[in-house]
Amino acid sequence: MVREPIDQGIPPEQPTVTTVADMELENEDEIISADNMLPAVEVEFENSNVNYTDQNGSMTNMDIDEDSVAAPNIEQPFLFMAVFLILFRVYFRITDKATSILIRFFNMLLVAFDHTYRFPTTPDTIKNHLNFDSLTNNLTYYAVCPKCHALYNRQSPIPSSCTAEQFPHHPLQYKRACCIQVSNPATGSPILVRAALIMVACDMPAARKTCGFTSPVSRRGCYKCDRTFIVDDDTKRVNFSGGYDVENYQWKSTNDVATHAVEWMTATTNKERVEIERNYGTRWSELHRLPYFDAVRFTIIDAMHNLLLGTPKKMFNDWIDDGDLTREDLRLMKQSAEGLVLPIDFDVISSDRIAAGLSGLKAAEWKSWVLIYSPFLLQNHLTARKFKHWMKLVDACRILLKPSMTFNEVDNAHSYLVDFCKEYETIYGSTKITPNIHAHCHIRECILDYGGVYSTWLFGFERYNGILGSIATNRKGTFERTFTKRFLEQTGASDYITTFIAPH
Incomplete structure (x- = not known):
């Protein structure tokens, strides 16, 4: 099945300006502005009060003088113990409070064996001494417009309203906005990278939303064939039975799908769009702007x-x-x-x-x-x-x-x-x-x-979802910087050992 380019039928996206009043954040922050932007500070999951004492009257964070370990150089065998503490925390994803308890236990052992050295009682201090925090220190933080998802560097002045142009595609190719330019790190010369999207792999609801198809429980709920399901007179629900002789199915034409998607996009009333959805099971997707994109074949069944x-x-x-x-x-x-x-x-x-x-x-x-x-x-x-x-x-x-x-x-x-x-x-x-x-x-x-x-199946992505879901957060946002920091620590731990520990 060959897809014919239909650029001439796709309307250019008009730039939109979102006002500050429309840019609501999903939680307690209401607008994106420099005045109420959260500062880039370390996120603590548990009690971070340095004067905290538990109910059993155990050692507090202030019971040990950290002046004796202010020097960034840690000698053996304490260097090995410090690295073990940090890597244990990273690989087993334990909280800062639990790590502090383990640190205090190590310090008690040092006291019992008459050693004068003491570990800092917070994981962040040890990471700083070991230069382990270099894995996450150079992160750039952005403010995100919830309407168009434009990014604004927090270190730069943030405009009072979103000025990003949404979907800056012009019908004439030479007038389209350039993508992010990649440079050769050795020479600094620009590198042109061309990429093509040849497959969309999601669960069924997500695949339909991404590629512009209607709900799986609709009368035109299959994005692989032209079959129209009937509505049961008794239950008033769509009946998906019958029609298993798939050799006789009439496969959807890619050009027809793109044409109906453009009709949906250019429809002037909601009634017209509902009628197109009912008759063809198609909505508009930005992926239809790709002239080669075959929405039927590229959208797989996982x-x-x-x-x-x-x-x-x-x-x-x-x-x-x-x-x-x-x-x-x-x-x-x-x-x-x-x-x-x-x-x-x-x-x-x-x-x-x-x-x-x-x-x-x-x-x-x-x-x-x-x-x-x-x-x-x-x-x-x-x-x-x-x-x-x-x-x-x-x-x-x-x-x-x-x-x-x-x-x-x-x-x-x-x-x-x-x-x-x-x-x-x-x-x-x-x-x-x-x-x-x-x-x-x-x-x-x-x-x-x-x-x-x-x-094609999604086992790897589901495992990553499980890893992200197991990370403890302070639940202040939909995607916290905590995820990024923990992910970088886990993926960079082996490189850290090779770079910073092996030479010693």
Whole structure:
């Protein structure tokens, strides 16, 4: 499918000016101005009062004289101990208060062994002595306009109103604003870097918002085909059943999608836009400004969300709600799971979580459930028909979740998924079919375009989300500088050891 450039049909974005009154911050700050901008100070997660004494009357931060360690040079073996303290704090993500307790314990050991040296009682002081804070000292902080996300350096005078031009694209290419110029660090000469966006990988709701498609529960909820779903007369909800013969699907034309997106953008009333959404399932996305962008093929179906976090979780919950799995079944499954030994690279599921109905499992644990646990545990607890139907999804996942596969295996997995979807409607009813189940029929096309699921699924991003979520913050903003500092400390720790410690 070849995308024809449609630059001439895309209206130029008009520059907009946002007043100070419109630039509300998401929390306690109301406007972006130099007067009320938060200063760039160190964020403390716990009690940072130097005179603090706990309820047990333990040593306070002022019990030790820090004048004796004011010199930045720390001799061995105390240098090793200081580095251990800081790296322990970074790798295990413990709070400043917990680190201070560990420091006081070290100082008590030094007293017990008649050493005169004392460590500073705050992690920041030790980081300064070790020059570890050089990893985060050179950060540049910006104020962000909540309307257009323009950045303003806090060290420079901040305008009273946002002056950024939103989406500065002109229909004539030579008049478009230049991108950020990259320079060669050795010679200082400019380097022209050209990049192309060839894939958008998100969960289903985010993919639709990013690439300009309507909600997955709408009548035109599939962004891979032209199928129009019907609305059930009784429930007044969209029915996603039927139409599993995907070879007969009429695939959306990329040019049609872009054309309808431009129509949505240029519509003068909200009624016109709603009509376009209802008829074509398309909205405007800034990605349509890329003349090569194929919104249909470039927007993939993520296998992690589709095959692991979607259908297996829904089916297990339905089995419990419909009485197919009772509390006694879960108890027996728990006992059977305790004797299982999993292959390497598979996450173990706690037997207690199986007894609790597999609540709160991560995607990696759902992978273990689908491929390892479920064929063994469900066999004697589901009816033969439902178990045989479930195993078709398992057989498809056994093929699709491999690091590599042949074209014949891709076709076999597709056949398993199509049969699974058809029987799902027969066994559980048409009202149980979800947009996620319909999307199973389109996974093959994504694999043929981009290769196996290992090249596209979002496990790495989900792990990073987990790391960011585990960082303790003071909860004063949507994305705190704390995240940046902790991330730089963790990623730069090994370089720090090589640069600052090895020469000594």
